[in-house]
Amino acid sequence: MKLRRTMLYAPGHNPALIKDAYIYGSDAVMFDLEDAVSLHEKDTARLLVYHVLKTIDMGTTETVVRINGLDTPYGREDIRAIVRAQPNVIRIPKTETAQDVQDIEELVEAEERAAGIPIGTTKLMAAIESPIGVLQAYQIAKASERLIGIALGAEDYATNLKTTRSKEGTELMFARGMVLNAARAAGIYALDTVFSDLNDEEGFRREVQLIKQLGFDGKSIISPRQIAIVHEVFAPTEQEIIYAQRVLYAIEEAEKRKSGVIALDGRMIDKPIVDRAYRTLELARMSGGLFDEEEAA
Ligand SMILES: CC(C)(COP(=O)(O)OP(=O)(O)OC[C@H]1O[C@@H](n2cnc3c(N)ncnc32)[C@H](O)[C@@H]1OP(=O)(O)O)[C@@H](O)C(=O)NCCC(=O)NCCSC(=O)C[C@@](O)(CC(=O)O)C(=O)O
Numbered sequence: 370m371k372l373r374r375t376m377l378y379a380p381g382h383n384p385a386l387i388k389d390a391y392i393y394g395s396d397a398v399m400f401d402l403e404d405a406v407s408l409h410e411k412d413t414a415r416l417l418v419y420h421v422l423k424t425i426d427m428g429t430t431e432t433v434v435r436i437n438g439l440d441t442p443y444g445r446e447d448i449r450a451i452v453r454a455q456p457n458v459i460r461i462p463k464t465e466t467a468q469d470v471q472d473i474e475e476l477v478e479a480e481e482r483a484a485g486i487p488i489g490t491t492k493l494m495a496a497i498e499s500p501i502g503v504l505q506a507y508q509i510a511k512a513s514e515r516l517i518g519i520a521l522g523a524e525d526y527a528t529n530l531k532t533t534r535s536k537e538g539t540e541l542m543f544a545r546g547m548v549l550n551a552a553r554a555a556g557i558y559a560l561d562t563v564f565s566d567l568n569d570e571e572g573f574r575r576e577v578q579l580i581k582q583l584g585f586d587g588k589s590i591i592s593p594r595q596i597a598i599v600h601e602v603f604a605p606t607e608q609e610i611i612y613a614q615r616v617l618y619a620i621e622e623a624e625k626r627k628s629g630v631i632a633l634d635g636r637m638i639d640k641p642i643v644d645r646a647y648r649t650l651e652l653a654r655m656s657g658g659l660f661d662e663e664e665a666a
């Protein structure tokens with residue numbers, strides 16, 4: 370399991386932002402060549418991102434580049450340059466069909482071959498940002514072995530729906546459900562969309578709590594200020610950790626008595642609950658939560 374709670378956007382044309390973006394501690398940084406970059410800065414941004422990836426060691430931070438679509442004059446050139454810079458992941462914007470993913474994959478593979486990079490090194494992520502993309506979410510999620518996840522792009526999606534984004538996210542309920550289900554059915558990661566109001570910390574926290582409860586793995590974010598809130602919300606609480614440890618202890622005892630089910634504090638414990646307990650402890654371990662198995666048992 371890899372943590373993908375936070376994917377921090379950094380506009381590709383801004384050298385100060387892109388060279389430092391990894392220092393804030395997000396799980397991934399996403400250098401943007403698409404909508405954060407104006408048309409007359411597309412070439413500059415591509416070159417800057419290429420050099421930053423080639424020259425800066427970003428340690429364990431996952432590196433992602435959002436390229437322009439193949440329906441623009443920039444998409445092919447982005448792939449040519451960016452594959453050679455070897456980010457971990459290329460994010461495809463505005464994905465509408467499985468064919469969109471496969472078209473990109475074909476170009477990425479050709480570039481890997483030409484550059485002598487092992488085939489399959491460059492992973493892909495598809496952003497879904499339109500009603501047709503949402504309806505095709507499962508086909509998109511299954512389109513390539515390279516796909517590590519799909520992400521909702523709700524600013525574009527809301528515009529395409531002919532509505533606006535609300536703080537409650539009512540207009541996103543269908544899309545979030547579709548993207549999440551598609552990702553889970555395909556066995557890949559599900560990322561939620563950006564929250565654009567940097568001054569509304571409480572609204573942001575509520576949205577993060579909502580998407581965590583829905584089952585998302587994390588969120589695209591636009592500012593280092595949003596990282597701590599997401600990591601805090603996603604970290605299992607002390608109570609959850611202790612409960613998970615007690616579940617595992619209880620099921621171990623049940624198994625000794627050759628039973629697959631047992632009650633703990635009056636609640637039934639069976640396999641799905643045990644699986645969730647393992648996941649809680651793994652998340653706690655990976656996000657730095659401390660726990661003592663002996664004490665909890
Ligand atoms: C919003 C703002 C201008 C505010 O800047 P400000 O400077 O006022 O912010 P401050 O808080 O004062 O910054 C304090 C310190 O942090 C540094 N710092 C700030 N942000 C940083 C950052 N991102 N990376 C590294 N460093 C950063 C800053 O340099 C300063 O450093 P220092 O001077 O040293 O103290 C800035 O954040 C920013 O540009 N964000 C990214 C915006 C962006 O990429 N949008 C496109 C992607 S969305 C999209 O396309 C829609 C979508 O496709 C999306 C989907 O996929 O969901 C869909 O359809 O929905």
Ligand SMILES: [Mg+2]
Pocket residue numbers: 404498522524525
């Ligand atoms: Mg977008």
